[in-house]
Amino acid sequence: MRILVTGGAGFIGSHLVERLLQEGYAVTVLDDLSGGRLENLGAVRDHPRLRILIGDVTDPVTLRRALEGVERVFHLAAVVGVPRVLADPLRTIRVNVRGTEMVLEACAERDLPVCLASSSEVYGKGIRWPAAEEDDLRLGSPTVARWAYAASKLLDEHLALAWARQGLRVSVVRYFNVYGPRADPDGYGYVIARFMDQALRGEPLTVYGDGRQARSFIYVEDAVEGTLRAGFLPKAFGWIFNIGRAEEISIRELAEKVRAITGRSVPVRFVPFSEAYGPGFEETPRRVPEVSRARALLGFEARVTLDEGLRRTWEWWRVCRRG
Numbered sequence: 001m002r003i004l005v006t007g008g009a010g011f012i013g014s015h016l017v018e019r020l021l022q023e024g025y026a027v028t029v030l031d032d033l034s035g036g037r038l039e040n041l042g043a044v045r046d047h048p049r050l051r052i053l054i055g056d057v058t059d060p061v062t063l064r065r066a067l068e069g070v071e072r073v074f075h076l077a078a079v080v081g082v083p084r085v086l087a088d089p090l091r092t093i094r095v096n097v098r099g100t101e102m103v104l105e106a107c108a109e110r111d112l113p114v115c116l117a118s119s120s121e122v123y124g125k126g127i128r129w130p131a132a133e134e135d136d137l138r139l140g141s142p143t144v145a146r147w148a149y150a151a152s153k154l155l156d157e158h159l160a161l162a163w164a165r166q167g168l169r170v171s172v173v174r175y176f177n178v179y180g181p182r183a184d185p186d187g188y189g190y191v192i193a194r195f196m197d198q199a200l201r202g203e204p205l206t207v208y209g210d211g212r213q214a215r216s217f218i219y220v221e222d223a224v225e226g227t228l229r230a231g232f233l234p235k236a237f238g239w240i241f242n243i244g245r246a247e248e249i250s251i252r253e254l255a256e257k258v259r260a261i262t263g264r265s266v267p268v269r270f271v272p273f274s275e276a277y278g279p280g281f282e283e284t285p286r287r288v289p290e291v292s293r294a295r296a297l298l299g300f301e302a303r304v305t306l307d308e309g310l311r312r313t314w315e316w317w318r319v320c321r322r323g
């Protein structure tokens with residue numbers, strides 16, 4: 001079976017591609033390399049079952065070519081990461097909405113099952129935590145560019161569920177702060193990737209705000225497992241799944257943990273949000289998933305503890321980004 005992974009050269013995408021190849025599938029990657037990098041596929045680049053297509057998911061000819069011989073799709077291609085979204089909200093909306101619309105239509109035409117990557121960002125500032133999939137959402141005003149990402153992903157989810165009602169076999173995964181090797185500290189701005197980079201260079205860890213804001217982090221290998229289950233299990237179709245880990249940690253504590261695990265005695269520097277992201281930025285003070293649906297329907301539970309995941313991530317950082 002050949003499987004298309006859009007965004008397959010990205011952080012999560014490349015891990016998913018490796019896993020699918022390990023499981024014996026043939027894989028086509030479609031990626032425009034705007035966020036992804038070919039080096040992310042370095043270990044499998046010459047794999048005989050891997051086909052890599054560089055191109056834009058919103059280009060109909062490219063998409064048609066990418067779907068040749070494909071029996072299942074994981075749609076991960078998107079503009080992601082707070083810095084990227086702030087830099088170009090228009091492109092964020094265009095790629096995330098038009099890209100998904102086109103992928104879903106193409107899958108419907110060909111009767112292909114598809115799993116769509118969404119984000120816990122759709123919960124916005126949140127109403128109650130842990131948040132469950134059917135909870136109400138609380139996004140900020142459209143005058144705050146950050147919410148363009150959440151709005152685009154939310155529309156993607158609506159599209160997916162509308163197509164599911166038409167009989168399309170589609171599932172949605174909402175990722176909660178995925179981290180691990182290959183996370184891009186620059187483009188996406190992922191906090192753990194940034195802390196690892198900073199520790200490696202002996203620079204202060206930049207904690208935004210007072211660092212009391214909290215997140216729950218899931219190691220990429222776990223996120224891939226959850227994605228696979230949501231993409232393959234027939235009972236997943238028509239559902240949205242939180243893919244995350246319930247354990248919560250403040251960013252301030254995270255910085256301490258990174259210092260301890262990396263053994264680099266770098267200081268912590270507190271940076272006001274306005275300095276990090278510009279004036280008028282709105283932060284999400286907490287974000288924790290309710291994970292019972294993924295457990296009940298997918299039999300999925302994140303296994304890698306934060307300590308273990310950080311150790312593995314640091315190991316990769318030291319070796320591959322040279323410490």
Ligand code: UDP
Pocket residue numbers: 082121177188189190191192194195206207208209213214215251283
């Ligand atoms: N953050 C931080 N320092 C950084 C980058 C991020 O303190 O150098 C904080 C950010 O304000 C947020 C958390 O870390 O509270 C997670 O940020 P990230 O961009 O990884 O993901 P988000 O959850 O905001 O989408």
